[in-house]
Amino acid sequence: MEVHNLQNLVVETEKLMKKSIEKLVGELAAIRTGRASTALVETVKVQCYNSNMPLKQIAGITTPDAKTIEIRPWDHAVIADIEKAIYQSSLGLTPVNDGKIIRLNIPPLTEERRQDLVKLTHKIAEDFRVSIRNDRRQSVEMLKKMEKDKKATEDEKFKLEDMLQKLTDQYIKKIDEISAGKEKEIMG
Structure with a gap:
């Protein structure tokens, strides 16, 4: 200073x-509260394009309801990388991948x-x-x-x-x- x-x-x-x-x-x-929040996953680091990138830089993240987070990658080629990063994160959430969108269901605490x-x-x-x-x-x-x-x-x-x-x-x-x-x- x-x-x-x-x-x-x-x-x-x-x-x-x-x-x-x-x-x-x-x-x-970033602390889970039982309610879906984009802040939970925005900073998850995804290994893609030869670097570690925060999820919010490679995908749109929304919460369609109080128990679901939807991740829409801008490039569908990185969807598997995003899924892998979520599995490896400490969130304890299981991604559901339909090929275009990854959904995360937030279980009650x-x-x-x-x-x-x-x-x-x-x-x-x-x-x-x-x-x-x-x-x-x-x-x-x-x-x-x-x-x-x-x-x-x-x-x-x-x-x-x-x-x-x-x-x-x-x-x-x-x-x-x-x-x-x-x-x-x-x-x-």
Whole structure:
């Protein structure tokens, strides 16, 4: 993080925290909830055209109903590669290939699996809380260095530390809200 003045420190810290929230949302979207969602399969890596490509780059993905995902490859030559990638993924879904479309039926989650997914959600959320706190800690260390180098007064340091703490609390609260929403979705 490159910081040249005090206000910039808070702005840059908030940018890092926003990125963490975006990553959290992306990771939680990939967790199965018993409801069909294109996010479940969009990032599955498919070995085709001599490279590993995300599924969303080689096929249209739709959810015609709450329990089905349809994958329509733009090039039917890669349909077997897509099917293989889904089998090899950790999704635990069985693709049904009719030659043009691959369908994935989403089975209902067992209570035990729901509990496991809730635990996973909590773990992911905690990892991102730690990330947010680390962003704050790095900024506070920079602030202390700026004070030591006479680029900030003690009053400015305390004021900005308070701002950074409020920012941290705000983003931790967002993580808690996102995590609680995902947990509610899983427990359905």
